[in-house]
Every structure is written in structure tokens, then in C-alpha cells.
Amino acid sequence: xxxxxxxxxxxxxxxxxxxxxxxxxxxxxxxxxxxxxxxxxxxxxxxxxxxxxxxxxxxxxxxxxxxxxxxxxxxxxxxxxxxxxxxxxxxxxxxxxxxxxxxxxxxxxxxxxxxxxxxxxxxxxxxxxxxxxxxxxxxxxxxxxxxxxxxxxxxxxxxxxxxxxxxxxxxxxxxxxxxxxxxxxxxxxxxxxxxxxxxx
Numbered sequence: 001x002x003x004x005x006x007x008x009x010x011x012x013x014x015x016x017x018x019x020x021x022x023x024x025x026x027x028x029x030x031x032x033x034x035x036x037x038x039x040x041x042x043x044x045x046x047x048x049x050x051x052x053x054x055x056x057x058x059x060x061x062x063x064x065x066x067x068x069x070x071x072x073x074x075x076x077x078x079x080x081x082x083x084x085x086x087x088x089x090x091x092x093x094x095x096x097x098x099x100x101x102x103x104x105x106x107x108x109x110x111x112x113x114x115x116x117x118x119x120x121x122x123x124x125x126x127x128x129x130x131x132x133x134x135x136x137x138x139x140x141x142x143x144x145x146x147x148x149x150x151x152x153x154x155x156x157x158x159x160x161x162x163x164x165x166x167x168x169x170x171x172x173x174x175x176x177x178x179x180x181x182x183x184x185x186x187x188x189x190x191x192x193x194x195x196x197x198x199x200x
Contacts, residue, residue, distance in 0.1 A: 003074060021164040021192045025078050025154045028183065031069040032097075032148040033089050035131040066132075078154035081168045081188065094118065094173045095128040095147015100182040102127055114175040153188040163195040 006025060070086040082093035098108070108114040108127050117123035128147030157166040172187030 003077060019160050019162045019164070020158045021160060021162075022155050022157050022166040022190060024188070025074065025156070026152060026186075028151050029069075030150055031066040032095070032131070032150050033066075033070050033083055033087060034095075034148060035066040074154065078156045080152060080154050081171055082149060082152075089146070089149060091146075093146060093149060093171075094124065094184065095130075095149050096151035096173070096184045096186060097129040097148045098182040098184065099127055099129050103182050104179055109179045111175040111178050114178040118173075118175070151183055151186050153186050155188065155190060165193050165195045167191050167193070 002025075006023070010023065067087075075083070075086075082089050084090060102108065105127070106113065107117045107123065114127075117127060124146055130147060132148070153171075155166065155168075167190070169189035169191040172189070174185040174187055177183070177185060
């Protein structure tokens with residue numbers, strides 16, 4: 001459905017003479033590429049907390065089954081630069097969902113301390129939400145991952161008469177919202193260059 005909406009939006013707003021090198025699909029898609037089953041949106045195991053000392057009377061609703069969504073059609077249309085394939089991310093990719101019970105800990109309370117903490121595997125293990133089972137409980141049997149990456153920036157390269165090539169320059173994991181959110185924002189730098197012509 002979302003792919004259809006994106007296509008309809010592009011067709012509605014396309015203008016004669018436009019040269020499109022790429023388009024981007026991004027957002028909190030509420031599934032990861034490491035869990036074997038479903039999950040509760042925003043939950044990292046245990047009770048869900050939206051603010052210091054505040055506990056929800058009921059947990060957030062169930063999101064779609066992570067395992068099924070890891071093979072979603074969107075990944076055949078758009079490129080996820082953090083992804084190798086279903087169930088496997090690049091080794092440098094980080095989870096974007098924090099352990100919501102610990103986002104106010106001193107070690108991750110400021111952009112600077114969060115950056116330092118998440119640069120180390122023990123910090124990532126403690127503060128990033130890990131894989132979950134279909135019951136929404138932490139999956140302690142799953143191989144240790146770099147956390148649940150549920151926020152995505154995907155891109156699709158377009159073929160254009162201008163002969164442009166789109167490549168990934170850099171992927172960013174941003175700590176500026178430390179203690180303000182249990183999500184880690186993601187940034188993507190794309191570079192567009194002319195394709196070298198034969199004999200040029």
C-alpha cells in the first residue's frame with residue numbers, strides 16, 4: 001500500500017522537464033531485520049515507559065511479524081544501504097530503538113555521552129533494544145545483533161536521459177535527540193554524478 005501511495009504522489013507532482021536522479025522512502029516502519037518474530041511497537045521488553053516515571057496502563061499494539069516483513073516487496077524496489085539481505089545487516093549498522101527503560105541514564109543522556117557509549121559493544125548491548133520473539137519478549141536465544149533497526153532511509157535510483165549515477169556517500173546515526181526520544185535518528189548522504197560516456 002505504501003509503495004502505491006509513493007508512486008501516486010510522484011506521478012501527481014511530476015512536472016514536464018523534471019530530471020529525477022533518485023527518490024527516498026523513509027520513516028519508522030516498526031519492524032527490524034534481526035528479530036525472529038513479531039514485536040510490540042516501541043517496546044524493548046518489559047513495561048513500556050513514555051516519560052520518566054510514567055508507565056503505560058497497556059502496552060503499545062502489536063506490529064507486523066518482523067520475520068515476514070524482512071522480505072517485504074519494498075526491498076526489491078528501494079535500496080536499504082544498511083542491509084545485506086533478509087535477517088542480515090551490514091556490520092556497521094546500528095539499531096535505532098533504545099531500551100526505553102534506560103534512555104535517561106547518564107551514559108546516554110546527552111549527545112556526547114550517547115555517542116561515546118554506543119561506540120562500544122557493551123554500551124550497545126545495554127542501551128539498544130535487542131531482538132524480540134513473537135510474544136514481544138526479548139529473544140535471549142537470538143545471536144547478538146547491533147540492536148533493532150526499525151527506522152529506515154531507503155532510496156531508489158532512477159534512470160534518466162541525463163545519465164546520472166546515484167551512490168551512497170555516508171550513513172549517519174544521530175545522537176542529538178538523546179533523552180528526548182527512544183529512537184536514534186538516521187541520516188543518509190547520496191552523491192549524484194554523471195555516468196562516464198564510452199570514449200569520453
